[in-house]
Amino acid sequence: MPVTVQADPYAWESPCSQRYLADKPASGMRPPPLEEGAAAWVAAHDAVSSGQQYLRLTVQGTGAETVVVDGLTVRVAGKRAPLAWNDYAMAYPGVGCGGGVQTRAFAVSLDSARPSLAPEPGNDDFPFKVSESDPEVYYITASVSAYDVDWYLELKWSSGDRSGTLTVDDEGRPFRTSGNKGRPAYEFPIGGDGWVPEGTTKLD
Template identity: 30%
Template sequence: MRDRKLWIGAFVTVLTGFVALVFQGGWEWVQGKLSDPPGLTAYSSGLIGCNPRYLDAPLAELHKQIKTIDHRGVHIPTADDWPSLPVTLQTSTPQAIVVTGVKVSVLSTRPLPEHGSVVDAECGGGMDERPFDVDLTADPVSVKPSVERTGQGKVIQGHDFPFKVASGDPEQFTFNIRNVAQDARFAITFSWVSDGEPGSTRLDNDGHGYRVMNLPKNLPRYSKGEVGRGKPAS
């Protein structure tokens, strides 16, 4: 009987230690999960801009598609008009994330198309932004804060990274695609740090990349009014 009590006591002691060890490890795991740095969420609705667009269709087809033409086509940067990619950064917790930099990667390039049409866009209004100029012809791709000049000749240099982002303090960035050599697709990756832990967030349009191209030299070019009429102005 005494041996049985000793055996039960030893078993309870071992079991208690095991449970304590498991609980401690589990709590450390829970604490680790709770203390993991919050991720950075990046959202973009896609390229926008008052710039020409390439469409893989002749004028007769474009006339039939006039109601949807403003939401289609490949953006073409020119000296006066260039496409922009607006990106909103935010996080779901009050804990601030420091966004330390951004990298633009060219995913693919190919020759300019030899068939289709170029249509000029109609301009709209502007918005507040953190503007950056992107040069896809540079290697590596150049991403620099935009320089603005006022009517009085004053030069305003845009702010560069880092930026602080929190749930109540999101940031709006705009990447102006000013230079592109061919028909290209690109992605944007943000680097950030939260609670001493580094991370990165990538925008690549669901793996398709964001597509832009240089102005094709030998394709017909129409205004929006000409597309609406279905024939070039005489």
């Protein structure tokens, strides 16, 4: 395989963008993590990305030859009613939230009958070229409101007279993203010692 893909399914577009659903009461939840601790926090709570999931894909060639990334296809492995779990916001109330515009950014609605990636405004679409010395990073925002969706990506590549498809998932498991409408929502105040219903924190 002349190309590799490293998927980070627990990247955050900004400190305020990410939420997770968990089948646990607020009293049983740890404080929200920093982004680098998100994967461990999710695993500890059996949590699921809520409302949207932000993926960072690092695509790199394995040799000196140029590999053309022809496209990414969204594949749905399962679709159910959204999870009836509690919704936890990762942001601390009152903390500023910033986000940058990425040059390889795409969006997909998992509510669609046939979800497909579309470049964010101002971004180019496939194909792109990569090599061992010239990797690319793609950012994907997958949104959903009406379902609990298992999904993965297929990356199509070509290099010279060779071509193929590479499955991109969460270490052998599908990505999972669930709608969160109407779910009890919680936030963790700065200086607080536990989760409280979202919107009840008074800012100084």
